[in-house]
């Protein structure tokens with residue numbers, strides 16, 4: 001199966017738009033295909049709408065954004081892409097027909113994944129050419145922020161297809177969950193539907209409003225579910241004896257029963273109650289406003305979970321590790337003669353202050369990222385730190401010389417000024433990439449620390465030698481005028 005550089009989308013509605021935004025953000029080109037030409041404007045709008053939240057998801061350096069193109073010729077799209085994600089309406093005969101047609105044009109090593117919420121892959125691959133490359137890759141809305149994608153193979157799906165899909169989805173920051181057996185609704189929608197049926201019953205029976213039922217989740221179980229699923233939570237509910245005690249204690253309730261899994265009749269009265277209830281909850285806010293609110297908290301939750309390396313935060317952390325490693329891998333060799341260009345990044349919208357310029361703390365972050373790349377190049381990584389050594393910043397002097405606005409591309413170059421056995425001194429320059437204007441400089445003193453002893457300690461030769469080599473080469477660049485300057489009120 002191919003390495004994916006270009007993603008083809010079949011159907012560019014809500015879900016197609018979400019796939020486009022996610023893939024483009026992580027550097028994949030997208031060819032979007034839909035039968036309706038007016039969907040081009042729609043998908044471009046959907047990508048633009050997703051951007052503010054996506055831009056805040058991670059501060060890690062990103063590859064250049066992918067390019068988006070649109071066509072109404074589904075077969076042309078199929079001929080030029082490396083991976084196809086189908087997102088057309090949830091109707092089996094329609095999906096079967098379109099997948100069969102597209103499979104005649106897509107080379108056999110192009111994986112074709114369906115976003116279907118509940119159809120079975122064995123049914124979808126029935127009339128396809130090379131059906132072994134078909135799987136279900138079921139995402140969740142908004143696809144650009146929720147990492148979960150369920151992978152389901154059909155009777156003819158090959159292991160290589162599942163593996164290729166897992167690789168691609170992981171690359172674009174997702175958590176690929178392989179479903180062992182194809183069943184209608186896969187895993188997550190079955191669980192969601194069980195809850196949904198109960199909600200409809202309780203609204204139908206006049207037991208609760210839509211708002212009350214939502215409160216019953218968001219103030220309680222919903223908070224737990226963001227990081228631990230029902231099973232793990234119930235294991236904790238059993239106290240020291242865990243799940244066994246939990247089942248003994250609450251097992252009898254299963255027979256009472258608390259739930260009625262048969263769905264109620266969707267009468268006009270029930271529909272009205274659901275619609276009026278959710279309109280009241282929206283309190284005049286438009287769908288767009290609510291989407292923005294949802295996106296903002298989804299970003300914030302994932303960033304919090306990242307600190308605990310759990311759930312979606314674990315996926316985000318893994319994505320960032322890859323992005324940082326890839327970025328470090330692209331940095332110039334440390335024996336280059338000029339200053340080292342260690343970071344290329346884009347100013348995220350939330351990095352600007354109330355004056356509309358890159359805010360102080362983000363300069364520290366960007367210079368910190370540059371040093372991280374240098375340290376990795378010198379072999380200072382997790383293992384090095386775990387072994388009890390790490391460089392610590394002792395002093396920093398940042399000068400702000402030109403304004404840097406949101407969405408501006410910037411890059412940092414680093415010159416090693418001095419090195420001795422336990423210390424090194426760096427001089428960074430931050431440029432606006434667009435016009436090459438020097439926007440800031442930063443001088444730093446770093447100490448090499450034995451973290452177990454809590455004392456400054458000599459660097460091992462493996463680090464000291466290459467660092468000294470860089471310093472010797474950089475000495476030829478001359479010492480920057482600003483190096484060693486203090487802060488003073490200039491005269492006149």
Ligand SMILES: NC(=O)c1ccc[n+]([C@@H]2O[C@H](COP(=O)([O-])OP(=O)(O)OC[C@H]3O[C@@H](n4cnc5c(N)ncnc54)[C@H](O)[C@@H]3O)[C@@H](O)[C@H]2O)c1
Pocket residue numbers: 010011012013014015016033034035036039074086087088089090091098115116117118138139140141
């Ligand atoms: N909406 C969700 O929350 C959600 C979540 C996960 C999965 N899904 C699944 O994703 C798929 C798409 O759902 P959606 O909500 O994006 O639907 P949608 O109605 O928003 O978009 C469907 C798109 O397919 C296009 N289309 C219709 N026939 C086509 C054809 N023959 N060829 C090409 N394009 C065609 C339509 O013009 C439309 O743009 C469904 O299978 C659905 O079950 C939806």
